[in-house]
Amino acid sequence: MPARLRSVVRHRWAVVVTGAALLGLHTGAAAAPGRSPAVAPRPTGWDTYRRLDLLTQRQRGTRTFQASSADPTGGNDDGFTGQYSCRTRLPQGCLLAQHRGPGELESVWSAGSQLGNVAFEGRLRIELDGRMVVDAPFQDVVGGRLGPPFVAPLVLTGALSSGGWSVDVPMPFRHGLRVFTEANPRYFHVVYRAFATPRGVRTFTARNAAPDVVRELRRAGTRDPKPPMGSPMSVRRSFGVAPGRRVVVATLHGSGAVTRLRIRLRRYGASTGGDPAVAPATDAWRGTRLLMSFDGHPTVDAPLGEFFGSGLGPARVRSLLFASDGGPHGWATSWWPMPHGASVVVALRNASHTPILAGDLRLSDARARRWRAALGPRGDAMRFHARGHSGLTRRGVPWTLLRTTGAGTFAGATLTMEGASPPRYLEGDEQGWVDGTLRPQLQGTGTEDFFGGGWYFYDRLFSLPLSGFSAHATQGRDCPTPTCNTAYRVMVGDAVPFARSLRYVIEHGAANAEDAVYGSTAYWYAR
DSSP, X not given: OOOXXXXXXXXXXXXXXXXXXXXXXXXOOOOOTTOOOOOXXXXXXXXXXXXXXXXXXXXXXXXXXXXXXXXXXXXSOSSSSOXXXXXXXXXXXXXXXXXXXXXXXXXXXXXXXXXXXXXXXXXXXXXXXTEEEEEEEHHHHHTTTTBTTBOTTXXXXXXXXXXXXXXXXXXXXXXXXXXXXXXXXXXXXXXXXXXXXXXXOOOOOTTOOOHHHHHHHHTTTSSOOSOXXXXXXXXXXXXXXXXXXXXXXXXXXXXXXXXXXXXXXXXXXXXXXXXXXXXXXXXXXXXXXXXXXXXXXXXXXXXXXXXXXXXXXSOOEEOSSEXXXXXXXXXXXXXXXXXXXXXXXXXXXXXXXXXXXXXXXXXXXEEOTHHHHHTSTTOOBOEEEEEEEEEEOBTTXXXXXXXXXXXXXXXXXXXXXEEOSSXXXXXXXXXXXXXXXXXXXXXXXXXXXXXXXXXXXXXXXXXXXXXXEEEEEEEETTEEEEEEEEEEEEOSTTOEXXXXXXXXXXXXXXXXXXXXXXXXXXXXXXX
């Protein structure tokens, strides 16, 4: 994110929730006297990463909040001057976030300086339940000098994430949280969960280094990170699909959960139209849509490439829950848990100009009878959803990542952006309204910040378990505008539960003033 101070008008309430967090006004939901609040399975601590199968479960009594340096006046001084980044100073330093009650700290992020460090911020101090569990130079923390569990990829420097400095060690607490930096951090985010009850919560200690979690994260994109979900069954199919046609590539009956979905496009035909400068593989991966129905409910309809982390065509992706080899004939794999009670149908619709002459599908399903009842009206299981849409941005109107009603959990997004150079559309911030709140419950400071980077990504690609800048191109072959970019984010501990509705948007430039072509695919679970 370049230095920026823009006099633009945004929603005036943009970061009031952050102010409330800094003042300690948010205390979490209170249980009715004499009654325990309803709480569905809620992984905490290292189980946040160990139990990815529980993404399918409705998270009652859990809310996700984000404190940030976003400009509370509606302008765009999200950290440039630092005047909104250190609004409360205590002896421990600048108070970035505070919560009273049980919960879990999920992430601390900063853009640092353009010089490539966070040394100017001094010490990072994290206080849980009245005890300092981290009190060390921020630069040492993100650089891995504290040792396990503060090691990559649970901590990241700007060199690894193209401009973002972050700590993603899950840190549960029973009574309260405070996060400080010794000096003004300028650009920052702090994401944490608030729980209705401390039941089952154990306060974080660095003595538990969780080497199994670190190993799994370092192997992201190469294997299924979930525990077994049932008796395994495999499906293998080959297919072809002409432009304008739809083909069903797999049909399953029974109760279970799709645990792995692999697709490759092996052979392409001559284009039937379109831009001859676009490579056949790029055209096919952009234009072909993945369609999936579970128990008769069509819940997946997304561009094939974007579903696997790159909307610009084949790209190397190594996220925790999806991956791609990056070659025009390589495999793309998804490990999202996708439960079903009675049936699954997987299809492809070729909306590109390129015939797909040969392709292959590999599907793994974990058979288990329990899903039929769990997905029923009395259960707490949710179906997987992924929806993609694209088009021209509209001035003054943010781009919608997800807008939905009912109960569910927002679990991530892939965003493809085509526009001007320099890519000022990256100045756009994300905002999330949960259950009809009048002001955003989550408010960020920039598009590349939301995807784990900073400073316009340094124009340097990266692919990590929870975020990535997976593809970049300049005008010419496969890119019709001066710059084209794709980024993804997988939300695990920082997934956003909602009980009635969710509206999650991202601006295209400051005050939505940049003209661009956007495409996005949101991933979520819903009843």
